[in-house]
Amino acid sequence: MLHEKRILLGITGSIAAYKSALLARELQRRGASVRVVMTKAAVDFITPLTLATLTNHRVYSDFTESEERGTWTNHVDLGLWADAFLIAPATAQTLSNLVHGASDSFLLAVHLSSRCPVVVAPAMDLDMFAHPATQQNLATLSKRGVGIIEPESGPLASGLEGKGRMAEPGHIANWMETWFAASAPMNGKKVLITAGPTQEPIDAVRFIGNRSSGKMGYAMANAFIRLGAEVTIISGPVQLSAPKGVHELVKVQTAQEMYDAALLRFESMDIAVAVAAVADARPVKPHSVKLHKAELPKSIELEPTLDILGSWGQLKKTSQIVVGFALETDQGTASAQSKLASKNADFMVLNSTSVSGAGFDTDTNQVTIFEKDGNSHKFDLKSKAEVADDIVRTILNTNN
Numbered sequence: 456m457l458h459e460k461r462i463l464l465g466i467t468g469s470i471a472a473y474k475s476a477l478l479a480r481e482l483q484r485r486g487a488s489v490r491v492v493m494t495k496a497a498v499d500f501i502t503p504l505t506l507a508t509l510t511n512h513r514v515y516s517d518f519t520e521s522e523e524r525g526t527w528t529n530h531v532d533l534g535l536w537a538d539a540f541l542i543a544p545a546t547a548q549t550l551s552n553l554v555h556g557a558s559d560s561f562l563l564a565v566h567l568s569s570r571c572p573v574v575v576a577p578a579m580d581l582d583m584f585a586h587p588a589t590q591q592n593l594a595t596l597s598k599r600g601v602g603i604i605e606p607e608s609g610p611l612a613s614g615l616e617g618k619g620r621m622a623e624p625g626h627i628a629n630w631m632e633t634w635f636a637a638s639a640p641m642n643g644k645k646v647l648i649t650a651g652p653t654q655e656p657i658d659a660v661r662f663i664g665n666r667s668s669g670k671m672g673y674a675m676a677n678a679f680i681r682l683g684a685e686v687t688i689i690s691g692p693v694q695l696s697a698p699k700g701v702h703e704l705v706k707v708q709t710a711q712e713m714y715d716a717a718l719l720r721f722e723s724m725d726i727a728v729a730v731a732a733v734a735d736a737r738p739v740k741p742h743s744v745k746l747h748k749a750e751l752p753k754s755i756e757l758e759p760t761l762d763i764l765g766s767w768g769q770l771k772k773t774s775q776i777v778v779g780f781a782l783e784t785d786q787g788t789a790s791a792q793s794k795l796a797s798k799n800a801d802f803m804v805l806n807s808t809s810v811s812g813a814g815f816d817t818d819t820n821q822v823t824i825f826e827k828d829g830n831s832h833k834f835d836l837k838s839k840a841e842v843a844d845d846i847v848r849t850i851l852n853t854n855n
Contacts, residue, residue, distance in 0.1 A: 457632055458486030458699040459681045463533055463571075465542035465562050466506075467549045468496025470612045471578035471621035475501060478543060478624040479509050485628055486699060492516065492533060492562050494549075517561055534569030538681060541631065542566075543604070544578030544621045550592040553601070572638065574602035576627055581617030604630050639683025640851060645702075646684045647724040648676050649717055649731035649763060651691035653710045657755060658742035666815040667732035669693030671780075671806075671839050675728055676701060678843035682851075687724075689716045691731055710734045710760035717763045721770060726850070728778040729764040732815070736760060768799030776850060778802040785809055788823070795825050802826055802853075804846060812836050824849050 462482055466475045475497075479489050491506045493516040503514035515533065534540070542549065542562075549562075553575070558564045566573065575596065583589060584606060597603055604627055608618045622630070636642065650672020654662040673695050676686045680700045687703040691713065697704045707713045710733045721727055736757035764779045771777050779800045781791040787805050795803035803825045808814035813821040813836065821836040824846060830853075834845050 457482060457628070457635065459677055460487045460631075460635060461536055461538045461681075462487045462489050462631070463537035463540045463565070463569075464489055464491045465540060465545075465565070466491060466493045466497040466501070467542065467544055467546045467562070468494055468500065469544040469546050469578045469621070470500060471544035472497050472500035474621060474624055475543065476505055476509055478627055479506060481624045481628045482631070483510070485632065487631075490515075490533065490536070492565055494560050494562050515561060515565075518564070531568045533565050534571065537569065537571045539571055539631070539635070540566065540569050540573045541576070541627075542573070543576035543627055545575040547577075547579045547583045547586075547589050547592075550575065550577065550589060550596065554592045554595050572600065572602065574604060574631070574634065576604040576621050577606050577619075578621035579606075579619050580611055580613050581615055581619040584619040602630075602634055636683065641679060642683035644684045644725045645723060646676075646679045646686045647689070647717065647720055647727040648672055648679075648686065649689045649713060649729050649733070650676070651693040651695075652732050653691045653713055653734045653760075654708050655710065655734045655737035655760075656741040657738050657746075659745045661746075663734055663737065665732045665734070667691070667693075668816040669695050669731075670816070670818065671820060671842070672728075672730035673698055674839040674843040675730055675846065677840065678847045679726075682847065684726075687720055689713055689720075689731070691733075710737060714761045714763050714766070718766060718770075721767055724775065726776045726778065727767050727771075728780075729767070730780050731763075732782065733763060734760055762798075764798045764800065771799070776801045776854065778804065778846070778850065780804045780806070782814065783807045783809075791823070791825055795827060800827070802846075802850060810836065822846070826853060 466472050482489050489510045490512045491514045507514045552563055558567050604622050606619050607622050609620050610616050611619055651669030652665045652667035654664045656662050676688050676698045679686050685702045689705045705716045737760055739756045739758050767777045777800045779798055781794050781803055787807050791803045791805035805823045806813050806820055810821045812819040819836055820839050820842045823833040825831045
């Protein structure tokens with residue numbers, strides 16, 4: 456399936472553009488998030504309103520939002536958002552423009568600035584498709600790594616019959632599923648993630664805990680899943696649904712339960728990410744019944760909990776990657792670097808509660824990633840989904 460895949464659908468000026476509405480719906484039905492960019496010629500065949508209604512996103516076709524307002528549209532952001540840029544239908548003119556690096560339309564500018572893979576589904580008359588120039592353009596694009604979804608044979612808009620009609624939406628969606636599975640950079644990799652808080656019982660109803668929501672850990676899981684990884688989450692108590700496509704979700708409450716589950720599964724993992732806010736200490740003698748107010752102790756004796764990240768660092772093989780998180784109330788650079796070394800981790804992700812909008816129970820975060828070789832990468836405040844993408848991308852780029 457295409458769950459959590461982000462597909463930018465490019466539509467060009469072909470009669471086959473009417474199929475793009477069906478294609479957008481089919482991609483969404485299989486779990487993809489779809490956004491649309493159109494050429495001005497495509498607007499003559501299908502309205503942006505139709506596609507905006509189907510995708511629940513604005514449709515892009517120009518560098519400015521409107522002549523009256525003159526608001527600039529950032530084509531770079533769309534290319535960075537997408538996991539794949541699917542141009543369907545792709546006319547003969549579009550194929551030529553892609554080959555020559557033209558950028559005189561919004562769609563073409565997005566193509567040049569995209570970092571994601573590009574896929575085209577050609578649509579044209581049979582003689583145009585068979586022309587040596589078109590075939591040469593397709594060969595050139597293929598050599599550059601562009602995916603080609605072959606057109607089908609059948610009746611054409613010209614009244615002729617032959618090869619040239621855009622593949623049917625269901626076939627294109629099948630092709631994309633197969634292509635994602637084969638090209639996913641983390642296909643076959645196993646990832647273990649701890650997420651959320653732990654709760655250390657004081658008595659039958661009271662506990663020592665923290666305000667972790669689990670949102671960052673679950674965002675990390677989604678980012679790895681989208682790249683083809685087999686993801687296991689060990690989660691403390693959170694109010695979140697399991698990410699689509701997760702291999703295993705292990706629910707725990709205490710630090711000891713999280714430690715046991717994390718160590719049990721660690722050996723078979725390629726990457727282990729300690730995002731959870733695990734309690735550093737627990738009551739030595741928790742009570743099995745609820746204490747009445749008059750029975751509450753004036754002090755609670757605590758003992759340290761076991762260190763998940765430190766244990767991973769001691770056990771890890773050279774082929775394994777261990778990632779830790781450090782939450783600080785100040786800038787915390789020295790603390791994060793010290794933790795990176797002492798835990799024998801490969802990466803340490805620093806986030807600070809001193810940054811507005813970062814830390815516990817927010818939808819945004821701001822992080823700095825420290826590598827064991829001394830490099831560091833500081834990112835702006837972003838959504839936790841975008842932060843997760845930055846972290847995963849850093850891990851992949853460093854280890855490729």
